[in-house]
Amino acid sequence: MDKQTVKVGLMGLGTVGTGVVRLIEGHQEDLRKQTGCNIVIEKILVQDKGKERNVSVPPEKLTDNPRDILHHKDIDVVIEVIGGIEAARTYVTEALLNEKHVVTANKDLMALHGVELLHVAEEQGCDLLYEASVAGGIPIIRTLVEGFASDRITKVVGIVNGTTNYILSKMSQEGATFAAVLKEAQQLGYAEADPTADVAGLDAARKMAILGTLAFRMNVSLEDVDVAGISSVTPEDIEYAKQLGYEMKLVGIAEDDDGTIDISVQPTMIPQEHPLASVNGVFNAVYVYGEAVGETMFYGPGAGELPTATAVVSDLVNVVKNMRLGVNGRGTVAPYREKRVKTAEQRYAKYFLRLHVADRAGVLAKITQLFAAHDISLEKVLQVPHNGGHEAEIVIVTHSASKDGFERVVEQMQQLDVVHDVKSSYRVEGSD
Amino acid sequence: MDKQTVKVGLMGLGTVGTGVVRLIEGHQEDLRKQTGCNIVIEKILVQDKGKERNVSVPPEKLTDNPRDILHHKDIDVVIEVIGGIEAARTYVTEALLNEKHVVTANKDLMALHGVELLHVAEEQGCDLLYEASVAGGIPIIRTLVEGFASDRITKVVGIVNGTTNYILSKMSQEGATFAAVLKEAQQLGYAEADPTADVAGLDAARKMAILGTLAFRMNVSLEDVDVAGISSVTPEDIEYAKQLGYEMKLVGIAEDDDGTIDISVQPTMIPQEHPLASVNGVFNAVYVYGEAVGETMFYGPGAGELPTATAVVSDLVNVVKNMRLGVNGRGTVAPYREKRVKTAEQRYAKYFLRLHVADRAGVLAKITQLFAAHDISLEKVLQVPHNGGHEAEIVIVTHSASKDGFERVVEQMQQLDVVHDVKSSYRVEGSD
Numbered sequence: 001m002d003k004q005t006v007k008v009g010l011m012g013l014g015t016v017g018t019g020v021v022r023l024i025e026g027h028q029e030d031l032r033k034q035t036g037c038n039i040v041i042e043k044i045l046v047q048d049k050g051k052e053r054n055v056s057v058p059p060e061k062l063t064d065n066p067r068d069i070l071h072h073k074d075i076d077v078v079i080e081v082i083g084g085i086e087a088a089r090t091y092v093t094e095a096l097l098n099e100k101h102v103v104t105a106n107k108d109l110m111a112l113h114g115v116e117l118l119h120v121a122e123e124q125g126c127d128l129l130y131e132a133s134v135a136g137g138i139p140i141i142r143t144l145v146e147g148f149a150s151d152r153i154t155k156v157v158g159i160v161n162g163t164t165n166y167i168l169s170k171m172s173q174e175g176a177t178f179a180a181v182l183k184e185a186q187q188l189g190y191a192e193a194d195p196t197a198d199v200a201g202l203d204a205a206r207k208m209a210i211l212g213t214l215a216f217r218m219n220v221s222l223e224d225v226d227v228a229g230i231s232s233v234t235p236e237d238i239e240y241a242k243q244l245g246y247e248m249k250l251v252g253i254a255e256d257d258d259g260t261i262d263i264s265v266q267p268t269m270i271p272q273e274h275p276l277a278s279v280n281g282v283f284n285a286v287y288v289y290g291e292a293v294g295e296t297m298f299y300g301p302g303a304g305e306l307p308t309a310t311a312v313v314s315d316l317v318n319v320v321k322n323m324r325l326g327v328n329g330r331g332t333v334a335p336y337r338e339k340r341v342k343t344a345e346q347r348y349a350k351y352f353l354r355l356h357v358a359d360r361a362g363v364l365a366k367i368t369q370l371f372a373a374h375d376i377s378l379e380k381v382l383q384v385p386h387n388g389g390h391e392a393e394i395v396i397v398t399h400s401a402s403k404d405g406f407e408r409v410v411e412q413m414q415q416l417d418v419v420h421d422v423k424s425s426y427r428v429e430g431s432d
Numbered sequence: 433m434d435k436q437t438v439k440v441g442l443m444g445l446g447t448v449g450t451g452v453v454r455l456i457e458g459h460q461e462d463l464r465k466q467t468g469c470n471i472v473i474e475k476i477l478v479q480d481k482g483k484e485r486n487v488s489v490p491p492e493k494l495t496d497n498p499r500d501i502l503h504h505k506d507i508d509v510v511i512e513v514i515g516g517i518e519a520a521r522t523y524v525t526e527a528l529l530n531e532k533h534v535v536t537a538n539k540d541l542m543a544l545h546g547v548e549l550l551h552v553a554e555e556q557g558c559d560l561l562y563e564a565s566v567a568g569g570i571p572i573i574r575t576l577v578e579g580f581a582s583d584r585i586t587k588v589v590g591i592v593n594g595t596t597n598y599i600l601s602k603m604s605q606e607g608a609t610f611a612a613v614l615k616e617a618q619q620l621g622y623a624e625a626d627p628t629a630d631v632a633g634l635d636a637a638r639k640m641a642i643l644g645t646l647a648f649r650m651n652v653s654l655e656d657v658d659v660a661g662i663s664s665v666t667p668e669d670i671e672y673a674k675q676l677g678y679e680m681k682l683v684g685i686a687e688d689d690d691g692t693i694d695i696s697v698q699p700t701m702i703p704q705e706h707p708l709a710s711v712n713g714v715f716n717a718v719y720v721y722g723e724a725v726g727e728t729m730f731y732g733p734g735a736g737e738l739p740t741a742t743a744v745v746s747d748l749v750n751v752v753k754n755m756r757l758g759v760n761g762r763g764t765v766a767p768y769r770e771k772r773v774k775t776a777e778q779r780y781a782k783y784f785l786r787l788h789v790a791d792r793a794g795v796l797a798k799i800t801q802l803f804a805a806h807d808i809s810l811e812k813v814l815q816v817p818h819n820g821g822h823e824a825e826i827v828i829v830t831h832s833a834s835k836d837g838f839e840r841v842v843e844q845m846q847q848l849d850v851v852h853d854v855k856s857s858y859r860v861e862g863s864d
């Protein structure tokens with residue numbers, strides 16, 4: 001390529017799009033030194049051309065017609081930051097079919113249609129890069145694919161959703177309820193008006209599907225991820241977690257147990273000495289365990305205008321370097337390992353359980369017998385008076401147990417007349 | 433390239449070399465899937481062919497003659513893990529001149545001769561990769577060069593020497609003296625018989641020169657790094673640090689203040705809430721601040737057979753991918769910013785000072801006046817009785833002050849007859 005100028009079509013001028021414009025404009029000289037080209041934003045797709053913006057853009061660059069980018073003969077690279085799934089999928093596909101390279105920040109798109117789109121990109125000799133789709137400013141995708149190319153990754157634990165980490169951190173620091181902190185987070189702009197995708201764990205699940213695919217080199221889909229959200233977490237649960245030496249975090253846990261994988265997202269008690277336990281607020285972090293490298297962790301801002309734009313523009317630099325070398329679309333390694341996913345019987349973890357029972361002789365024995373009958377041994381058992389002595393509260397942490405077995409114990413426990421209420425249960429991170 | 437097999441010459445079969453053999457042998461199938469080639473270790477340079485090894489290698493692969501690798505017509509890639517400077521420099525240069533790509537784990541070599549060797553590599557159309565030279569298993573070089581390609585990095589703070597981090601962590605946890613913990617570290621193999629390079633901060637300084645070059649895109653040399661070691665750190669200093677809310681760490685701090693840089697290595701008080709404060713034992717971590725991305729941190733094992741080998745073999749995968757694409761030697765961006773280094777007057781930091789003084793009226797006033805005369809304001813002042821009330825101990829934390837000014841205050845203080853002893857002074861991390 002002997003181009004002096006690479007032209008970019010930017011689809012979307014929301015938070016991340018605005019950051020992309022700022023970075024490209026502000027770092028022209030550095031980008032030229034690194035790529036040998038001028039990088040110019042040629043067209044920007046917006047919904048409303050007349051809307052006031054936080055960034056100054058020549059009005060003739062704005063368009064509300066995607067064809068002005070997708071069929072523009074001089075545009076080499078399309079940056080997709082409109083979000084959502086269907087329109088983005090159509091645009092990205094069309095861009096690739098028109099031999100334009102694509103950089104996207106769209107985790108929903110990549111979690112659902114990544115494999116298909118990467119295949120189109122490869123066939124077209126185009127790059128499709130998506131570093132910004134997981135953990136914003138942390139270059140975790142590059143790290144998994146290149147940094148650990150020589151290793152076998154057996155575990156990835158990620159705090160990959162800033163909204164829920166903010167909520168749980170605040171609940172932990174202030175003893176506040178979920179509802180109260182959610183409201184505050186919405187006022188501060190840390191949570192959406194409809195917070196479901198974040199709070200129910202779906203956003204984290206999409207990111208874990210992407211990370212699992214890269215870490216285990218298997219084609220992980222969203223359906224392979226077992227998901228639970230944080231809306232039922234109470235200040236009491238967090239208090240108990242602390243007493244037992246844990247912090248409550250919404251984490252995604254992806255494990256490869258000798259070729260069979262187990263990926264889940266759920267509120268989890270993380271040991272206080274674990275590097276993830278002190279990741280607070282809107283920060284993200286991804287803990288990676290490799291057979292050879294051992295324990296590593298990557299920490300940074302998970303979202304925000306400029307952090308996310310950093311990842312997008314670093315991908316753009318990569319695309320432009322590849323253009324100069326003539327090697328676009330030839331860097332990806334498609335998942336090559338056959339996917340096997342654990343069943344509920346095969347999935348093992350430690351669990352926390354809290355329940356209210358009748359304050360009567362023999363109750364604790366009945367409960368612990370239920371665990372014993374399912375071959376689940378207990379690490380910690382705590383009983384305290386509750387409800388003015390009319391009831392007892394029992395807290396149990398198990399040793400490693402199958403998810404299936406644990407759930408059956410809880411089910412049978414609910415049928416005991418001495419058990420008044422199973423208040424909560426959580427996964428506990430850590431081996432026996 | 434239509435090669436089916438890439439042949440590697442391994443120079444050195446110590447700790448890291450052994451790990452490289454294990455990884456390449458153990459991960460054949462994964463490496464083939466990722467690179468499309470078989471990777472074979474063809475020859476291994478050792479000092480003593482008869483020595484017993486921790487890894488089984490066919491004896492005909494061993495050689496004690498470097499020419500058997502450097503002039504072997506079928507060897508495509510040379511991995512240099514012999515360490516040291518002069519021999520390594522000769523071998524790496526000769527390998528490049530013979531058009532062999534090079535992967536090295538040698539921080540000493542890269543800190544002293546990196547620019548020259550990278551230049552030779554580029555001229556020869558060869559790759560010269562060195563991820564393993566800094567922070568072992570943490571892919572920090574890739575992160576700085578590619579992950580943050582779009583950003584302007586203004587600060588890098590690194591715990592990049594495992595030996596000293598182990599010693600300071602132990603001193604902090606157990607209240608033990610430097611000498612006692614060093615001895616223990618030597619027995620455990622965490623410190624060398626001659627620990628000078630680690631303990632005096634030189635090893636960390638070399639790594640900071642490499643990181644500074646990459647982060648600031650300037651040609652930083654070892655002479656630009658201001659170095660102090662940890663041998664004079666006492667349990668009392670660590671105890672005061674804790675009381676004031678800090679952990680004592682040997683860190684490298686590299687800052688770019690609008691084009692003028694300041695790089696140093698010294699025992700430093702790190703605020704307990706800083707992500708680096710909880711990095712303990714032999715672990716390494718690198719904190720990176722970018723204008724756009726904000727705060728990030730990368731954590732992992734800094735040394736060891738397999739962690740370091742992971743970085744070496746990931747570089748090898750990169751070289752082989754480049755061979756298939758025909759783009760070796762074309763990926764590096766040479767430092768392009770003019771280097772400007774701060775003078776002692778321009779270097780600002782916060783400082784901790786501990787001294788023993790006569791227990792007499794007006795002493796504290798004299799001391800604080802000295803600071804005031806040099807325009808240095810104080811953040812914290814603490815005075816306690818010492819030596820059974822015959823003396824007082826004074827502890828001071830300054831606001832941001834020039835290194836030069838602070839050193840002049842200390843010098844003049846030593847001349848006051850009321851000052852019996854300036855016990856210690858340290859840099860304190862954090863802005864005002």
